[in-house]
Amino acid sequence: MADTAATTANTAHETGAGVPKRDFMKLLAGAGAAVGLGAIAWPLIDSMNPAQDVLAMSSTEVDLKPIVAGQAITVLWRGKPIFVRHRTAAEIKEAADVNVSELRDPQTDAARVQKGHDTWLVVVGICTHLGCVPLGNKPTDPRGEYGGWYCPCHGSQYDTSGRIRKGPAPLNLAVPDYAFENDTKIKIG
Amino acid sequence: MVGLHKSEFANPVVNWIDQRLPLFSMMKNEYSSFPTPKNFNYFWNFGALAMINLMIMVATGVFLAMHYTPNTAMAFDSVERIMRDVNYGWLLRYVHMNGASMFFIVVYIHIFRGLYYGSYKNPRELLWMLGVVILLLMMATAFMGYVLPWGQMSYWGATVITNLFSAFPVVGESIVTWLWGGFSVDNATLNRFFSLHYLLPFVIIAVVFLHVIALHITGSNNPLGIEPKGPQDTIPFHPYYTIKDSVGMCVYLTVFAILVFFAPNFLGHPDNYIPANPLATPADVVPEWYFLPYYAILRSVPNKLIGVLMLFGSIGVMFILPWLDTSPVRSARFRPIYRQLIWVFVIDCLVLGYVGAKPPQGSILLIGRVATAYYFLHYLVILPLLGKLERPLPLPESISQPVTRGGGPLPAGAAATPMEKV
Numbered sequence: 001m002a003d004t005a006a007t008t009a010n011t012a013h014e015t016g017a018g019v020p021k022r023d024f025m026k027l028l029a030g031a032g033a034a035v036g037l038g039a040i041a042w043p044l045i046d047s048m049n050p051a052q053d054v055l056a057m058s059s060t061e062v063d064l065k066p067i068v069a070g071q072a073i074t075v076l077w078r079g080k081p082i083f084v085r086h087r088t089a090a091e092i093k094e095a096a097d098v099n100v101s102e103l104r105d106p107q108t109d110a111a112r113v114q115k116g117h118d119t120w121l122v123v124v125g126i127c128t129h130l131g132c133v134p135l136g137n138k139p140t141d142p143r144g145e146y147g148g149w150y151c152p153c154h155g156s157q158y159d160t161s162g163r164i165r166k167g168p169a170p171l172n173l174a175v176p177d178y179a180f181e182n183d184t185k186i187k188i189g
Numbered sequence: 190m191v192g193l194h195k196s197e198f199a200n201p202v203v204n205w206i207d208q209r210l211p212l213f214s215m216m217k218n219e220y221s222s223f224p225t226p227k228n229f230n231y232f233w234n235f236g237a238l239a240m241i242n243l244m245i246m247v248a249t250g251v252f253l254a255m256h257y258t259p260n261t262a263m264a265f266d267s268v269e270r271i272m273r274d275v276n277y278g279w280l281l282r283y284v285h286m287n288g289a290s291m292f293f294i295v296v297y298i299h300i301f302r303g304l305y306y307g308s309y310k311n312p313r314e315l316l317w318m319l320g321v322v323i324l325l326l327m328m329a330t331a332f333m334g335y336v337l338p339w340g341q342m343s344y345w346g347a348t349v350i351t352n353l354f355s356a357f358p359v360v361g362e363s364i365v366t367w368l369w370g371g372f373s374v375d376n377a378t379l380n381r382f383f384s385l386h387y388l389l390p391f392v393i394i395a396v397v398f399l400h401v402i403a404l405h406i407t408g409s410n411n412p413l414g415i416e417p418k419g420p421q422d423t424i425p426f427h428p429y430y431t432i433k434d435s436v437g438m439c440v441y442l443t444v445f446a447i448l449v450f451f452a453p454n455f456l457g458h459p460d461n462y463i464p465a466n467p468l469a470t471p472a473d474v475v476p477e478w479y480f481l482p483y484y485a486i487l488r489s490v491p492n493k494l495i496g497v498l499m500l501f502g503s504i505g506v507m508f509i510l511p512w513l514d515t516s517p518v519r520s521a522r523f524r525p526i527y528r529q530l531i532w533v534f535v536i537d538c539l540v541l542g543y544v545g546a547k548p549p550q551g552s553i554l555l556i557g558r559v560a561t562a563y564y565f566l567h568y569l570v571i572l573p574l575l576g577k578l579e580r581p582l583p584l585p586e587s588i589s590q591p592v593t594r595g596g597g598p599l600p601a602g603a604a605a606t607p608m609e610k611v
Contacts, residue, residue: 043277044252051256053274 059189061181064120072137074125077188081125081133082176083149084186087160091147092118095161105172109161112175122178122186123162127151129169134158149173219405224423225430226411228588232306233409233430234437235299241438242292243397247390249285253278257337259383261376264339265464283453284445289331290456291445293479296324305531307519308410314511316403321507323396328480328504330389333382335477336374340461345474347374347382353487356497373467414519415584422588473548481545482538486564488549489557499561506568513568515576523582527575534567 050058060077062084067073072085087095095109113121127134129151135141136149136158144150144157146165151157156167163172178188196207196214207213256275258267271278300320303309309317336347351368355361370377408417417423424430448455456478460471476484486503490496506513521528537560544557 043280044248046276047252047278047281048255049276051270051274051276051278053270 059187061185061187063185065184069119071139074137075188077176082188083121083123083125083137083162083173085121085123085137085160087119087121091160094147095159095163098159098161098163104164105170107161107163107172112161112163112172114178114180117180120186121160121162122175122188123173124176125149125173127153127156127169128164128171128173129154129156129167134173219401221425221427223405223426224417224420225409225426226417226588227422227424227429228411228413229409229430229433230412231433231437232298232302232412234434234441235295235302236404237434238295238437238441239292239299240397241441242288242295243390243393246285246288246292247394249281249288250387250390253281253285254387257383259337259380261339261379261465264337264379268338280449283449285334286457287445287448287453289334290477290479291441291448292327293331295441296327297479300324301535303410304534305521306410306412307414307514307516307521309511310514310517310519311511312407313403313410316400316407317511318508319396319400319403321504323393323400324507325504326389326393326396330386330393331477331479333386333389335461336379336382337386338461339379339465341463341465341469341471342458342461342474344374344465344467345470346476347378349474350476351378353497353500356494358494410519411588412520412522413585413588414523415588418587418589475546478542478546481543482541482564483545485541485545485557486561488545489554489561499565503564506565510568510572514572516579516581517576518581518584523584524575524579525582526579530567530571530575534564537563537567 058078060075060082062073062075062082064084064086067084067086069086069088070091072083074081074083076082092109098109100106100108110118112123125133125137130153132151132153134149134151134156136143142150144166146157146159148158148160148162148165151167151169154168156169157165158169158173159165161172162175164170176188178186181187193208194211194214196204196211198204198207198213203213253271256267256271256278258264268282271282273279275281303317303320332346332350336343351365351374354364354368357364366372368378369375370381411417458475458477463471475481483500483503487496487500490499516524516527518524521531540556540560541564544553544560547553549557
């Protein structure tokens with residue numbers, strides 16, 4: 001009986017009439033094993049993603065009241081520094097008057113602040129070049145030629161809208177998701 | 190002899206590598222075409238199952254270690270965080286936790302297989318002894334792993350077991366202080382247990398490697414306990430035993446899954462969900478189920494030092510088993526008296542396990558003492574004498590013989606020799 005089955009399989013193989021049953025079974029078993037291994041691997045891989053408690057702490061509230069015009073503070077959100085800057089009228093005008101087409105990463109100032117709250121600039125304080133924290137929040141810090149931020153690592157310079165103007169960084173400082181809960185309080189994340 | 194290995198592989202890339210590093214030839218010779226006795230029963234699944242279990246433990250353990258904090262102030266909470274917050278953390282921990290129990294179930298059956306079919310006898314003595322080393326390493330690893338969650342049972346288990354060493358005269362106290370890294374089980378102890386718990390599985394892998402090398406030198410034993418006489422008595426490992434192992438693996442994984450998904454804490458002790466408290470010992474401290482027989486032996490002896498020595502001796506006696514059993518016949522199938530006494534021994538171990546779980550009072554204490562005495566009686570008196578007194582049944586001439594000269598007519602196709610078709 002076993003011999004007969006083997007002969008049939010061989011004939012099918014030689015004449016090329018369809019895929020031999022054994023090859024099909026091997027493919028099926030292999031595919032089943034691959035799916036099974038994937039299903040086993042996924043919980044292991046996913047366990048390395050942010051845990052529920054990390055995600056639960058992923059938003060930060062900032063009270064804007066103590067920040068006077070011209071001053072900026074740094075808050076921590078998801079382990080990253082966030083710059084919250086209270087801009088002066090001159091700084092806003094300077095940022096708005098720039099010819100957008102000249103910028104490396106063209107973006108209007110209005111697109112980087114929230115409507116009606118253009119005195120407040122909120123950006124992720126991480127240089128888009130290689131991840132250093134730019135200077136410019138403390139009064140004694142250098143702010144670069146454009147009055148925004150200056151990265152001490154490789155000399156990238158950002159303007160009062162946090163846009164890249166000079167130096168090796170390719171992109172503007174990122175604007176995180178945030179919302180005004182009221183006029184003096186924002187929630188980041 | 191210097192020179193390239195002669196590779197038989199057709200694929201040029203495989204061939205090129207194989208000539209320089211004959212891994213593919215090794216895998217083929219040791220796992221694919223490896224000649225294996227053709228009469229294995231399902232007891233021969235358990236070596237492969239133990240290997241799978243070891244891999245599951247290492248994989249889940251590595252990922253658990255990414256979230257665990259080995260500090261007395263944070264260990265318990267970090268385990269609870271794994272259970273509640275880490276993605277699939279509950280699964281990783283329950284698989285790891287029940288995996289330890291599954292590992293011991295598999296290994297105990299594997300050991301029983303060895304005892305029943307005489308797999309420890311000449312020429313497989315060293316193979317057996319390496320297995321006992323693996324068992325000892327497993328016990329150390331499991332014990333230290335159980336301490337890591339820093340629950341009440343973790344803490345008091347660690348205290349009791351490390352205190353065993355205080356039984357040794359003169360140096361005992363110094364050894365215990367050295368083990369603790371302080372004057373009680375504390376942060377230093379937890380830290381080193383975590384370090385060693387991560388290290389020992391890799392030592393186990395190394396010894397398993399030696400175990401497998403030794404196995405492939407002597408070849409596997411089989412249910413008849415006689416050596417294959419030639420190619421007619423063996424079949425290639427693949428596909429015949431890879432398939433048979435896969436069937437066993439499905440059953441094993443089913444049992445494992447039932448434990449993990451439906452009764453994850455069935456084999457654990459609820460007190461280990463109470464954070465460790467150095468000032469309050471739980472009402473009864475019991476080890477995990479797989480240590481209960483040894484624990485029963487320890488408690489059966491009124492003298493502290495002798496109790497500890499007998500505890501270690503209960504494993505130590507397994508090292509010299511190949512020389513204690515004087516019978517030249519391996520398989521219990523042909524040893525009418527041993528065949529019954531091996532079951533008495535199994536029952537004795539189960540009784541010890543039962544006694545280990547109960548408070549050592551009254552009749553339980555008496556039963557424990559009788560069972561402990563019988564445990565050592567079996568190894569040290571019965572086995573050496575039985576080999577001389579027992580009259581074994583006649584052994585078959587070969588592995589094939591009982592099949593081909595069996596009672597009924599030959600089944601269709603049985604006349605074809607399997608080797609010719611491969």
